Amino acid sequence: xxxxTQIPAALSVPEGENLVLNCSFTDSAIYNLQWFRQDPGKGLxxxxxxxxxxxxxxxxxxxxxLDKSSGRSTLYIAASQPGDSATYLCAVNFGNEKLTFGTxxxxxxxx
Amino acid sequence: NAGVMQNPRHLVRxxxxxxxxxxxxxxxxxxxxxxxxxxxxxxxxxxxxQKENIIDESGMPKERFSAEFPKEGPSxxxxxxxxxxxxxxxxxASSPQGxxxxxxxxxxxxxxxxxx
Numbered sequence: 001x002x003x004x005t006q007i008p009a010a011l012s013v014p015e016g017e018n019l020v021l022n023c024s025f026t027d028s029a030i031y032n033l034q035w036f037r038q039d040p041g042k043g044l045x046x047x048x049x050x051x052x053x054x055x056x057x058x059x060x061x062x063x064x065x066l067d068k069s070s071g072r073s074t075l076y077i078a079a080s081q082p083g084d085s086a087t088y089l090c091a092v093n094f095g096n097e098k099l100t101f102g103t104x105x106x107x108x109x110x111x
Numbered sequence: 112n113a114g115v116m117q118n119p120r121h122l123v124r125x126x127x128x129x130x131x132x133x134x135x136x137x138x139x140x141x142x143x144x145x146x147x148x149x150x151x152x153x154x155x156x157x158x159x160x161q162k163e164n165i166i167d168e169s170g171m172p173k174e175r176f177s178a179e180f181p182k183e184g185p186s187x188x189x190x191x192x193x194x195x196x197x198x199x200x201x202x203x204a205s206s207p208q209g210x211x212x213x214x215x216x217x218x219x220x221x222x223x224x225x226x227x
Contacts, residue, residue, distance in 0.1 A: 043202065096167070098167060099146075101146075102153060
């Protein structure tokens, strides 16, 4: 069964710190992986897309890595800010067009 | 280029009524996906459509739910005889026609359905 797991479910860090969010998936034959941000009661904002042939993608203070062989991806956030507080979702496309989502990590940045 | 549009943003129905959720994909996108997010749960795939075709409906409940993406107009997710358990946020996503496989999906703001 193709599954996506995100641990921890919640994370609190002081403002200014760098942090890493984790995502693991059960099938290494993925097509691509997306990281999203969801604010309470809102929709999903796509942050980064990594194709299976890539090892990392960067956008501003965000860097996402992909290690297919170990079934893992990480989202690195540098110099965290209170505005980064949100739920971060990892979603994997296993090649069948639909995204399989993790349950997310709820991030709180403490001012 | 407007993003994925969904309406209504909030919908309240009484048990037994019908709910119609609309999704207009981004301009130039021919693939539409519907996902459901139940309270305190993750997003789950429901259905994948292209114009006038249902490609994958493996996530759709067997009864009361249907989806369409006509040649003209938005994609519609229809829920007949709603029950309280249908209360959830329903998200639509779209992607352009792929040249070699799945592309990045862009999500709309969602429709939050409340069944009284």
